Amino acid sequence: MQTFRSDLIEGLSASPKSLSPKWFYDAEGSRLFEEITRLDAYYPTRQETALLRQTIPLWLDLIGPEAVLVELGSGASEKTRILLDAISDLAAYVPLDISVTALNAAADALRDDYPELDIRPVSGDFEHLPDLPADLPTGRRIGFFPGSTIGNLDTNAAIELLAASRRMLGHNSLFILGVDLIKDRDTLEAAYDDQQGVTAAFNVNLLHRANRELGTDFDINSFRHHAVWNEAEARIEMHLESLKDQTVKLDNHRFHFKAGETLHTENSRKFDRARLVELVEAGGWALADMRVSTAPYVALALLK
Numbered sequence: 001m002q003t004f005r006s007d008l009i010e011g012l013s014a015s016p017k018s019l020s021p022k023w024f025y026d027a028e029g030s031r032l033f034e035e036i037t038r039l040d041a042y043y044p045t046r047q048e049t050a051l052l053r054q055t056i057p058l059w060l061d062l063i064g065p066e067a068v069l070v071e072l073g074s075g076a077s078e079k080t081r082i083l084l085d086a087i088s089d090l091a092a093y094v095p096l097d098i099s100v101t102a103l104n105a106a107a108d109a110l111r112d113d114y115p116e117l118d119i120r121p122v123s124g125d126f127e128h129l130p131d132l133p134a135d136l137p138t139g140r141r142i143g144f145f146p147g148s149t150i151g152n153l154d155t156n157a158a159i160e161l162l163a164a165s166r167r168m169l170g171h172n173s174l175f176i177l178g179v180d181l182i183k184d185r186d187t188l189e190a191a192y193d194d195q196q197g198v199t200a201a202f203n204v205n206l207l208h209r210a211n212r213e214l215g216t217d218f219d220i221n222s223f224r225h226h227a228v229w230n231e232a233e234a235r236i237e238m239h240l241e242s243l244k245d246q247t248v249k250l251d252n253h254r255f256h257f258k259a260g261e262t263l264h265t266e267n268s269r270k271f272d273r274a275r276l277v278e279l280v281e282a283g284g285w286a287l288a289d290m291r292v293s294t295a296p297y298v299a300l301a302l303l304k
């Protein structure tokens with residue numbers, strides 16, 4: 001199994017150095033991410049939330065009665081409640097998350113507000129999807145993967161996730177996918193390098209986390225947050241840039257950083273319609289509908 005330690009050793013040994021963004025989300029990282037979603041500059045959450053409110057009512061006929069909503073990488077988000085409120089005759093809600101603690105807290109909170117709803121938390125990694133419970137109601141399965149989280153995955157991993165979702169959800173299922181769209185560099189870079197420095201703190205928290213949990217000796221002040229729009233790859237990249245030549249210790253390992261060298265911590269891929277169609281079709285789905293928000297543009301895709 002990949003752990004934070006084994007992943008960090010592998011990532012610091014690689015050239016260029018990189019680390020999976022999944023390690024951002026310890027308690028402090030999750031708190032900082034929530035703070036990011038409330039920033040003026042970080043438009044994706046705000047735009048997608050408004051777009052969901054407008055769009056789900058338009059899709060109710062396609063969703064049909066007694067559907068089963070399966071959310072990938074759920075949290076206790078406001079977005080889930082938009083669907084639960086709009087799809088009033090849902091037969092069951094299956095939140096799927098890697099964190100059992102987060103799952104149970106979210107399920108408990110929802111049970112208070114939706115006492116009639118059959119809530120079936122399933123713990124699992126959305127990169128290795130589990131089977132759905134055998135005794136779920138039989139209605140149409142609706143996958144839900146909001147937040148442009150698919151943008152963190154490289155093309156192969158994204159295709160694999162879509163294909164695995166289709167196998168998990170089965171025949172006649174639908175999939176509601178949230179993606180961020182390609183737009184001007186200034187808007188994109190501001191969303192990932194806010195004036196208040198919250199995204200910088202979110203990125204740098206990885207180094208604090210490593211020092212706390214793994215006993216590394218990252219000199220926090222000699223790294224800086226760097227976010228850049230890579231137009232050729234259509235992705236925002238986040239890096240931690242070393243401000244000087246330095247060596248970092250992890251157990252008996254020594255990792256050298258040259259001044260200006262970076263640890264690449266996240267890709268956040270952005271799409272246009274053509275790229276989205278190509279991706280979902282490679283994953284075995286067809287694009288049934290796509291709705292776009294007001295500017296700054298994000299999109300919701302309905303896959304069938």
Ligand code: AVJ
Pocket residue numbers: 036044147148149151152191192199266267268
């Ligand atoms: C959670 C993947 C949607 O890529 O926009 C926010 C994470 N990183 N600011 C994104 C993130 C920096 C976010 N996702």
